[in-house]
Amino acid sequence: QKEVEQNSGPLSVPEGAIASLNCTYSDRGSQSFFWYRQYSGKSPELIMSIYSNGDKEDGRFTAQLNKASQYVSLLIRDSQPSDSATYLCAVTPSGGSTLGRLYFGRGTQLTVWP
Amino acid sequence: DGGITQSPKYLFRKEGQNVTLSCEQNLNHDAMYWYRQDPGQGLRLIYYSQIVNDFQKGDIAEGYSVSREKKESFPLTVTSAQKNPTAFYLCASKTERNYGYTFGSGTRLTVV
Numbered sequence: 650q651k652e653v654e655q656n657s658g659p660l661s662v663p664e665g666a667i668a669s670l671n672c673t674y675s676d677r678g679s680q681s682f683f684w685y686r687q688y689s690g691k692s693p694e695l696i697m698s699i700y701s702n703g704d705k706e707d708g709r710f711t712a713q714l715n716k717a718s719q720y721v722s723l724l725i726r727d728s729q730p731s732d733s734a735t736y737l738c739a740v741t742p743s744g745g746s747t748l749g750r751l752y753f754g755r756g757t758q759l760t761v762w763p
Numbered sequence: 764d765g766g767i768t769q770s771p772k773y774l775f776r777k778e779g780q781n782v783t784l785s786c787e788q789n790l791n792h793d794a795m796y797w798y799r800q801d802p803g804q805g806l807r808l809i810y811y812s813q814i815v816n817d818f819q820k821g822d823i824a825e826g827y828s829v830s831r832e833k834k835e836s837f838p839l840t841v842t843s844a845q846k847n848p849t850a851f852y853l854c855a856s857k858t859e860r861n862y863g864y865t866f867g868s869g870t871r872l873t874v875v
Binding site: 691692698 | 811
């Protein structure tokens with residue numbers, strides 16, 4: 650079983666602050682990493698994907714990947730109350746096909762207060 | 764618009780009943796997946812299919828069955844053998860390229 654670990658939170662930050670969400674994974678050969686946002690009662694929505702070591706920026710979101718440390722993070726700059734949601738980290742296993750499954754962490758609940 | 768449609772949005776099952784959850788996609792995705800989500804447990808894989816007429820068990824397949832007769836459709840049956848079926852069920856699909864899933868809007872199943 651491939652493990653994907655996230656701090657369950659809740660993580661609470663004030664509006665305008667940087668929210669930092671962390672994820673570690675057990676499969677050293679994993680190649681693809683994803684962050685999903687899930688609002689309460691809704692389905693997950695893909696917000697970031699990252700495949701290479703380093704940083705990837707998209708608007709207020711930055712994903713950071715360190716394969717040597719088996720660590721992926723998501724930074725949300727200028728956090729807004731609308732960012733309040735559960736954030737799921739997902740990882741593809743090594744050796745699988747490109748149509749294979751993802752492994753998900755349990756999610757980190759983020760609350761941004763005005 | 765392309766997407767994944769799950770129906771119904773809410774479903775109630777009596778003890779001993781089988782129920783079927785629908786999942787249809789018009790994204791031309793090859794692979795489709797069923798996950799179950801319980802509070803505090805994250806997403807757990809039930810079944811997945813990478814090609815028509817073929818599917819594989821996930822981590823919690825007991826008490827569930829699926830079929831993949833068409834590329835667009837991947838229905839999930841929750842059988843009476845599933846003793847604790849109350850959960851949020853999510854269907855997803857994926858292309859061969861290295862992208863993440865696209866999810867449907869989910870079906871919330873409750874045992875009454």
